[in-house]
Amino acid sequence: MTRVTVKNELNVYESAEARFEAAAQKLGLENGLYRYLKYPDKEITVYIPVGMDDGRLEVFVGYRVQHSLVRGPGKGGIRYAPDVSLDEIRALAAWMTWKCAVVNIPFGGAKGGIICDPAKLSQGELERITRRYTAELMDWLGPERDVPAPDLGTNEQVMAWVMDTYSMHMRRTTTAVVTGKPLDLGGSRGRREATGRGCMIVCDRALARLGLKREGCRVIVQGFGNVGSMAALLMHQAGYRIVGVADVHGGLYNEKGFEIPALIDWVHIKRKPLPEFPGGGEKMSPQEILFQPCDILLPAAVENQLTSQNAHRVQARILCEGANGPTTAPADEILEEKGVFVIPDILANAGGVTVSYFEWVQDRQGFFWRESEVNERLQDVMEHAFDEVVRYSETHKVNNRIAAYMLGIDRVAYALKLRGIYA
Ligand code: GLU
DSSP states (O other), X not given: OOOOOOSSTTOHHHHHHHHHHHHHHHHTOOHHHHHHHHSOSEEEEEEEEEEOTTSOEEEEEEEEEEEEOSSSSEEEEEEEETTOOHHHHHHHHHHHHXXXXXXXXXXXXXXXXXXXXXXXXXXXXHHHHHHHHHHHTTTTOBTTTEEEEEOTTOOHHHHHHHHHHHHHHHTSOOGGGOSSOOGGGTOOXXXXXXXXXXXXXXXXXXXXXXXOOSTTOEEEEEOOSHHHHHHHHHHHHTTOEEEEEEETTEEEEOTTOOOXXXXXXXXXXXXXXXXXXXXXXXXXXXXXXXXXXXXXXXXXXXXXXXXXXXXXXXOOSEEEOOSSSOBOHHHHHHHHHHTOEEEOHHHHXXXXXXHHHHHHHHHHHTOOOOXXXXXXXXXXXXXXXXXXXXXXXXXHTOOHHHHHHHHHHHHHHHHHHHHOOOO
């Protein structure tokens, strides 16, 4: 059993640090490297003045944290949410470093965020916030410096504004400065589905290990944004039975399974509340859905969903973390004791950043791939990473999460040793 200690369970930075520490210790990481990798390279805070639609001048606070640029340019999303904090962005940036190393793509880790509520902002306000944030970060962004992407509260349109603002400053169209763009602006086929598809690929792999089958395998998906809805759709099409779904408005459970294309139409096209879906099911809170009977639990919403207070109630055989940080560090131990097969976030949701890498490559090549090529390459990368994490866990006798951290840290530390410290 790998023990970790934290003071404040719900501080994601502490959770990330506790796992880093446990993994570094198991690896026998030397002290200097430990200190180097524990802290981010850079933390940038920007104050973003924005003229609001009603004529007021508002100032928003934004961050970009570059955790590590050892293996390549920074990579990681930009999050728009009211509860964004520097600690959260720090944790998410470090997770990006380990995530990119786990799937072995040539990027470091970074993350950005702006404290705002996108649901309460007009398109014009969102555009002005995005453009000014990008302009303030001009010196740190770039295809060879730091490459943002979508995350909670941001989408293809926001990425198009980032690309345009950067390009206007550079006096040339630079599509590779950001990924997750619209297809017509240098986006990649398959990027929108990539995180959900990656989740399915690692679930397939886990089923094979446990001697289980896709057909009839019961899945609960918490969160119905890009990751949750795409994972649900692809898994539904592949023969999994999606018995539980939830978004911020509430959850629905139905042992018979949901017709996911109809649910996507209801929520994303008709813009109706998920719990009112006519397909039926027992209504409950978005938290309660996590504890219903299923084979695979796929949290794809926000952080800190499974904690020391509730992890014992999980009924799933497999936990596939579509979200970043849905499980707190103390909850890991409970899940391990229960024998839940955990596919940790830095592996499970790495499909998104993997296809972001493909997008960056295609932009730089100026040559775009077929969707089947993207999906095939994604499958290769995810299966390989899954197998390596499991191998690490067996060799070092640690749980899958610590194994994934060990694999990531080991790769970054090795690159750092080869590069040396510039003085
Ligand atoms: N925001 C996503 C993540 O957390 C994608 C990052 C990217 O594609 O750079 O992995």
